Amino acid sequence: MNVSPVTDLPEISAGDDLAALIAERADGDVDVVCVASTVVSKAEGRARDLADFPAGPRAHEIADRLAELSGDEKDPRFAQAVLEESTELLMDEPFLLTETRFGHVSVNAGIDRSNVPENDILLLPKRPSESARRLSDELGVPVIVTDTCGRPFRHGQRGVAIGWAGLSASRDWRGEHDRDGRELGVTVESVVDELAAAANLVLGEGAGGNPVAVVDGFDMDGFDGSDNLFRAVEGDFVRQALRGWSYA
Ligand code: GDP
Ligand code: MN
Ligand code: MN
Ligand code: MN
The missing domain is CATH 3.30.1330.100 (CofE-like)
Structure with a gap:
């Protein structure tokens, strides 16, 4: 092969x-x-900008907790994007493990921050x-x-x-x-x-x-x-x- x-x-x-x-x-x-x-x-x-994901209370809570655990800044808008792409949050610390809307389980709903010029993040294909x-x-x-x-x-x-x-x-x-x-x-x-x-x-x-x-x-x-x-x-x-x- x-x-x-x-x-x-x-x-x-x-x-x-x-x-x-x-x-x-x-x-x-x-x-x-x-x-x-x-x-x-x-x-x-x-491809999306983080500005497209105004963070709700849950995303703020998650980002604050992850920031506390890691000692790094965490953008609550990223947590919001992960939540919106997911149907279930399996782990909320020390990272987000979720089930995406199409059934795949992955860290951060598979949202990618590499190889995306001009935008902040790249969501996985919808289906x-x-x-x-x-x-x-x-x-x-x-x-x-x-x-x-x-x-x-x-x-x-x-x-x-x-x-x-x-x-x-x-x-x-x-x-x-x-x-x-x-x-x-x-x-x-x-x-x-x-x-x-x-x-x-x-x-x-x-x-x-x-x-x-x-x-x-x-x-x-x-x-x-x-x-x-x-x-x-x-x-x-x-x-x-x-x-x-x-x-x-
Ligand atoms: P992922 O595994 O689906 O997240 O994809 P990666 O971000 O790891 O990229 C896989 C490969 O595709 C790498 O060799 C990247 O350099 C390449 N790649 C990513 N985006 C583009 C693109 O828009 N054009 C080209 N030619 N290569 C790309
Ligand atoms: Mn990827
Ligand atoms: Mn890859
Ligand atoms: Mn990538």
């Missing part, structure tokens, strides 16, 4: 036809296109799987929208899929057999996250300017999948445990 960057993309701004910009530059065989959420957001006009669907329809291949996220229990960030279209989120191995003939009972492999992580390695995080990667040589035929990626609360025991010690 090859994962390579699509080079020479310009700075993306609101209204740009991202699919056309990619199609002009991606040549050769392509099985999947992975696109950094940063440029999907820019194209969809999701990344719908963004992926539009790009996939235009490009004629499966598309994954990625973001760089931290993870609990392990140091380091990596790419994850926050939206996808044209391929299953996962490959279900249950019912297949291991080398000793035992039937696999639990393994559902998150294919879109694995592809997103590989792509993220190629995209980089800084000024590199490579927000799109193409995957070639990945065969998606012949396996059953599912589109589930974000756990529902009922089956999410870590989130239930968090709820137990977080504020009500």
Whole structure:
């Protein structure tokens, strides 16, 4: 399998036809296109100024508490933006861990303050799987929208899929057999996250300017999948445990 960057993309701004910009530059065989959420957001006009988020009492309370804990100034308007992008606040200290409106759990609702010239912040795409669907329809291949996220229990960030279209989120191995003939009972492999992580390695995080990667040589035929990626609360025991010690 090859994962390579699509080079020479310009700075993306609101209204740009991202699919056309990619199609002009991606040549050769392509099985999947992975696109950094940063440029999907820019194209969809999701850049904002903090002035757009006048802080309410809850945001002030959160920012004051985080400032107290960290010793740094915290802008209550940023906390307001996080609250407005979220349906649930899972942790409110020492950072904000929330569920976004489309079901993805991340720090600060995935709001980015890097690689956003001219604006203060960049919100995640409103519905990344719908963004992926539009790009996939235009490009004629499966598309994954990625973001760089931290993870609990392990140091380091990596790419994850926050939206996808044209391929299953996962490959279900249950019912297949291991080398000793035992039937696999639990393994559902998150294919879109694995592809997103590989792509993220190629995209980089800084000024590199490579927000799109193409995957070639990945065969998606012949396996059953599912589109589930974000756990529902009922089956999410870590989130239930968090709820137990977080504020009500
Ligand atoms: P995220 O992981 O979705 O938050 O995206 P990052 O902010 O980490 O950016 C991923 C890659 O895209 C980096 O190589 C950035 O330099 C690049 N990038 C971000 N915005 C743009 C843009 O508007 N144009 C181009 N050409 N590259 C960009
Ligand atoms: Mn970024
Ligand atoms: Mn990001
Ligand atoms: Mn990144």
